[in-house]
């Protein structure tokens with residue numbers, strides 16, 4: 658298989674920047690991203706931009722917030738008493754934590770600590786942002802039946818189980 662289509666396993670490098678061109682994150686620091694195409698494993702704008710590409714392709718794509726991490730939702734910002742965090746050592750602004758809620762485990766970030774109150778934000782850190790991706794497609798292969806069944810990649814860069 659040479660081009661990216663449903664059930665391709667894709668290895669890629671990406672750098673994501675905000676609309677001012679400031680780098681937010683890059684796979685070049687943490688190792689290539691491996692994903693199974695067509696299973697909602699990536700943000701929609703990036704997955705759409707990858708369809709039909711092949712190994713060796715390099716491209717840039719602008720992705721609006723709605724096709725990236727969605728709009729911010731202010732109901733996902735909460736202010737709680739600092740006593741709720743008594744078990745956390747060195748609580749500080751910018752710290753990322755996980756909490757059990759009615760919706761399961763939710764990741765959030767501490768955004769403010771004032772007068773014994775802590776503000777936490779469960780929005781994705783890139784929610785509400787228009788993004789620019791700079792992508793290198795490293796390799797493309799066909800997924801195994803087991804990978805398709807699980808909906809994710811096995812082996813290097815994927816799940817080991």
Ligand code: ZN
Pocket residue numbers: 804807809810811816818
């Ligand atoms: Zn699996």
